[in-house]
Ligand SMILES: [Zn+2]
């Protein structure tokens with residue numbers, strides 16, 4: 001969905017409120033693809049701050065289907081963002097401004113690109129089903145949140161092994 005901001009850029013105190021249609025069904029963050037389970041978008045407001053400068057306001061509330069990073073359990077990820085951004089008209093934009101607002105195309109704003117950008121910036125570093133998720137057993141693959149499998153998961157630290165070797169050798173001498 002493209003919205004032309006020419007009027008907002010050029011008219012002092014101009015405010016435009018637009019209902020947003022978003023066709024996105026999934027989100028790709030470059031690593032994985034997440035299906036969108038639900039999406040809510042408030043109408044967006046485009047306000048003239050000064051000539052050639054506009055403010056964008058709106059709210060996005062998305063739920064994605066994701067997997068826990070540790071145990072691979074399917075969990076919803078909620079991204080809720082209160083959008084507030086300033087954009088400049090192409091009459092005064094520099095290359096840096098363009099980098100910062102990749103969703104601007106001349107006088108037009110690509111709303112899907114903006115929404116993508118907001119989600120990407122707010123995407124969690126880690127997705128966990130719960131803070132203390134125990135993950136899966138590296139030996140048998142059992143989800144350790146469900147039950148303890150009893151496998152011997154002791155993986156010796158290689159540095160400790162080296163010390164143990166020296167001690168062992170000294171004993172022999
Ligand atoms: Zn988990």
Ligand SMILES: [Zn+2]
Pocket residue numbers: 137138139140141142149150151
């Ligand atoms: Zn196990």
